[in-house]
Amino acid sequence: xxxxxxxxxxxxxxxRIARHAAAAIALTVAEAAIPLPLPGIKPGLANIVTxxxxxxxxxxxxxxxxxxxxxxxxxxxxxxxxxxFFLSLGGALASLIxxxxxxxxxxxxxxxxxxxxxxxFAHIGAQLLIARLWLTPHDGVFYLAxxxxxxxxxxxxxxxxAAAALLRDSQKPDMARPKTDGSESRQDAPSQL
Amino acid sequence: MRPPGAWRGLLRPGxxxxxxxxxxxxxxxxxxxxxxxxxxxxxxRAGGKIxxxxxxxxxxxxxxxxxxxxxxxxxxxxxARVAADPGPRQYCVRQGWxxxxxxxxxxxxxxxxxxxxxxGGDFDSLSY
Numbered sequence: 559x560x561x562x563x564x565x566x567x568x569x570x571x572x573x574r575i576a577r578h579a580a581a582a583i584a585l586t587v588a589e590a591a592i593p594l595p596l597p598g599i600k601p602g603l604a605n606i607v608t609x610x611x612x613x614x615x616x617x618x619x620x621x622x623x624x625x626x627x628x629x630x631x632x633x634x635x636x637x638x639x640x641x642x643f644f645l646s647l648g649g650a651l652a653s654l655i656x657x658x659x660x661x662x663x664x665x666x667x668x669x670x671x672x673x674x675x676x677x678x679f680a681h682i683g684a685q686l687l688i689a690r691l692w693l694t695p696h697d698g699v700f701y702l703a704x705x706x707x708x709x710x711x712x713x714x715x716x717x718x719x720a721a722a723a724l725l726r727d728s729q730k731p732d733m734a735r736p737k738t739d740g741s742e743s744r745q746d747a748p749s750q751l
Numbered sequence: 752m753r754p755p756g757a758w759r760g761l762l763r764p765g766x767x768x769x770x771x772x773x774x775x776x777x778x779x780x781x782x783x784x785x786x787x788x789x790x791x792x793x794x795x796r797a798g799g800k801i802x803x804x805x806x807x808x809x810x811x812x813x814x815x816x817x818x819x820x821x822x823x824x825x826x827x828x829x830x831a832r833v834a835a836d837p838g839p840r841q842y843c844v845r846q847g848w849x850x851x852x853x854x855x856x857x858x859x860x861x862x863x864x865x866x867x868x869x870x871g872g873d874f875d876s877l878s879y
Contacts, residue, residue, distance in 0.1 A: 667765035675769050679776075704781035711773040722761035 575619055579626040582607040586631035598685070598702070599709045602717060604631070605653070605677065609670045609721035610728075617658050624650050641693055645685045652684030653677035670725065674718030678710035790852045790867035793831045795824055798862045807831060807867070817861035824865055837861055 568576075582604040589603050604627050612620035628650045632643040660673045686706065689699045795803040797815050805811060805826055812834070813824040820837035830850040833843040838860035846856045852869030 663765065667763055668769065669761070669763040669766055671762055671766040672769040675766075675773050679773065701784055704777050704784060707773070707777035707780055711770060711777060714773065715770060718766070719758065719761055723758075726761065 571619070574615070575622045575626070578607050578611050578619070578623045579630065582623055582627035583630045583634065586627060587634055590635055596705065599706065601713045602678070602681070603720075605674065606717050606720045606724065608653075608657075609674055609677075609717065610724050612657055612661060612673065613670055613721070613725055617654075617661055620657065621654050624654055644692075645688055648684040648688045649681035652680040656680035669718070670721040671715060671718030674721065675711060675714035678714035678717075679707070682706040682710050790829070790831075790850055790854065790869040792868040793824075793826060794866050794868060796864045796866070797822075802863075815861075815863045817858075817863050819861045822858050822861050822863040824863075831865060831867060832856070833858060833863075833865055836863070 585603040585607065589600060592600070594600055605624075608620050608624045608627075611623050625647075628643075628646050629638070632638040632640075632646060637643045637646070654677075656677045656679070657673055660668065660676045663672065682703075686699060686703060690697070791807055793805050793807055794801060795805075795813060795815055797817055802815050803813050803824075805813070807826060807829055809826070810828065811826040813826070814821045815824060817837070821835075822833060822837070822843075823835040825832050825834040827848075830848045832848045833846070833856050836844050836858045838858050840860075843856040843858040843863075843865070849856060849865070849867050852867055854867045856865045858864070
């Protein structure tokens with residue numbers, strides 16, 4: 559019997575995505591322990607990671623991190639393929655689409671806080687739509703819209719600030735470092751992010 | 752230690768705009784979605800036919816003739832009631848002021864009914 563060895567080579571990008579996704583999953587699981595005032599309203603702390611990855615590594619990596627987080631966290635929390643999972647997936651997809659647009663806004667004027675709020679609104683928009691079409695086929699769900707919108711602004715701001723602070727602080731060591739090893743080790747340095 | 756107010760450095764000009772637009776959207780949605788339930792008009796029926804329709808803006812008294820006599824409907828801004836009725840049990844009078852869309856007072860013996868209209872009533876339809 560011959561043994562065949564399948565070797566999967568992971569690139570630096572793969573490891574980076576895995577690391578960021580792991581951080582996002584940890585935040586989601588931790589957040590699940592926080593009691594919520596209303597079902598459906600939660601801070602979405604994992605999006606801090608998505609926002610930071612988006613700003614630094616681009617939309618493709620942010621999409622990987624966000625979707626890996628949705629699948630893995632739902633498995634961990636026993637929500638996989640439950641209604642909550644589809645709400646989560648729909649929200650994540652809508653947010654990614656919104657972020658794809660938001661990242662094209664001029665960087666000088668719009669930072670992570672803008673991205674965060676826009677994504678939060680896309681998130682609740684998609685979730686309300688899914689809830690209306692599938693879970694609660696009644697216009698009554700839209701009565702929640704102002705509350706969810708308020709939460710989107712509040713948590714969008716909070717997460718945006720967190721992401722902006724994270725980006726600012728993780729850039730400092732880069733700048734402070736002597737120029738000699740600046741370019742080569744840049745691949746490793748942002749791993750703190 | 753960062754100086755207090757350093758958090759402002761994390762915001763870019765457009766961020767204020769986006770946040771303000773978000774808040775405005777919420778307030779707008781709140782006003783439009785949560786205003787339902789307030790009544791704005793009244794329909795008075797006698798013997799199953801519409802006897803009078805009125806807005807709940809001006810104070811007004813309407814006397815509605817029925818088989819037993821006249822039922823008196825009183826309208827004030829935002830509310831309406833059956834002020835007097837010749838019926839024996841006075842249920843519709845004792846209901847007092849009605850102010851929510853969809854609220855009904857029925858004076859069955861005199862075949863008079865009072866219903867408040869407006870957006871977002873508590874029920875879809877009513878038959879009696």
